[in-house]
Amino acid sequence: MALASIGYLRIGSTDVDAWMSFGTDVLGLMDAEQSDLEGVRYLRMDRHPFRFAIEPCAEDKLLSCGLEYRNAADWQAACDALRKAGHTLTAGDATEAARLCVSDFVTVSDPAGNVLELYYGRRLDYKPLISPTGVSAFVTGDEYTGDMGFGHAVIPAPDIEASIAFYTELIGLGISDDLYPPMPEGAPESRVVFMHADNPRQHSLALYNQPTPSGVVHMMVEVSTLDEVGRGLDLAKAAGHPVIASLGRHVNDNMCSFYVLAPGGIAVEYGYDGLLVDWETYTPTVSTEGDLWGHEYNFPG
Numbered sequence: 063m064a065l066a067s068i069g070y071l072r073i074g075s076t077d078v079d080a081w082m083s084f085g086t087d088v089l090g091l092m093d094a095e096q097s098d099l100e101g102v103r104y105l106r107m108d109r110h111p112f113r114f115a116i117e118p119c120a121e122d123k124l125l126s127c128g129l130e131y132r133n134a135a136d137w138q139a140a141c142d143a144l145r146k147a148g149h150t151l152t153a154g155d156a157t158e159a160a161r162l163c164v165s166d167f168v169t170v171s172d173p174a175g176n177v178l179e180l181y182y183g184r185r186l187d188y189k190p191l192i193s194p195t196g197v198s199a200f201v202t203g204d205e206y207t208g209d210m211g212f213g214h215a216v217i218p219a220p221d222i223e224a225s226i227a228f229y230t231e232l233i234g235l236g237i238s239d240d241l242y243p244p245m246p247e248g249a250p251e252s253r254v255v256f257m258h259a260d261n262p263r264q265h266s267l268a269l270y271n272q273p274t275p276s277g278v279v280h281m282m283v284e285v286s287t288l289d290e291v292g293r294g295l296d297l298a299k300a301a302g303h304p305v306i307a308s309l310g311r312h313v314n315d316n317m318c319s320f321y322v323l324a325p326g327g328i329a330v331e332y333g334y335d336g337l338l339v340d341w342e343t344y345t346p347t348v349s350t351e352g353d354l355w356g357h358e359y360n361f362p363g
């Protein structure tokens with residue numbers, strides 16, 4: 063049993079309208095033009111009905127990650143394995159499943175308390191995707207790669223060994239790269255474990271060994287060309303969103319990207335040229351550098 067992809071994120075926001083403007087006017091995502099009684103708004107990248115749900119919340123934080131299994135049998139196998147290992151699963155009700163556009167789902171917390179929604183059977187939306195900023199296509203998979211999910215997310219995992227075991231033994235992810243970035247003297251050791259799903263994207267989910275109050279270290283959106291990345295950078299600066307890492311290229315997934323803070327402070331990586339991997343022939347790596355070049359960090363405050 064393998065996890066197919068990381069399908070969506072649910073993001074809690076203290077200012078949903080500001081997040082939607084950022085999502086459409088900077089990231090170039092399409093407003094799905096659906097809202098529900100709770101005031102949740104939805105952003106599309108492709109034929110999935112949404113990849114990001116922006117939900118009114120007292121805090122700006124990641125509410126949950128939607129993890130997609132290819133079919134009911136794979137999903138059931140993961141649920142059985144989690145129950146057998148002593149994890150508490152909450153069955154999703156039909157109304158919520160309809161809202162998430164999935165056939166069925168369960169909710170479970172990982173060892174760090176990150177909330178996961180495991181699902182299968184997504185209802186697609188065939189209305190043409192029109193990016194308000196002219197992004198030609200978001201990289202989420204095609205007829206050659208299959209669905210590669212929305213991108214990737216890095217989430218906190220202070221007890222990183224427990225989280226690695228949870229995701230590799232029970233959820234169905236594999237390890238791609240284990241990064242020990244250089245740290246200033248006296249700083250605690252930093253470690254990021256990058257994990258892949260059963261699709262060619264070099265990593266779909268990564269674990270960071272330090273607590274992160276917002277529940278997400280960053281999330282990544284991939285576009286098709288360098289010009290689209292550059293245009294996104296111009297739009298982010300023009301709209302006054304803090305750019306917290308300059309243009310650069312990562313060593314492990316080859317992503318050429320910059321990082322910007324969304325309204326409320328969640329970091330978004332915006333890049334192109336991510337590595338596609340054949341897992342049959344890949345050997346996991348250990349990295350001691352995060353970047354080939356660039357990504358000069360500049361955190362406000």
Ligand SMILES: [Fe+2]
Nearest residue numbers: 214280282331
């Ligand atoms: Fe990233």
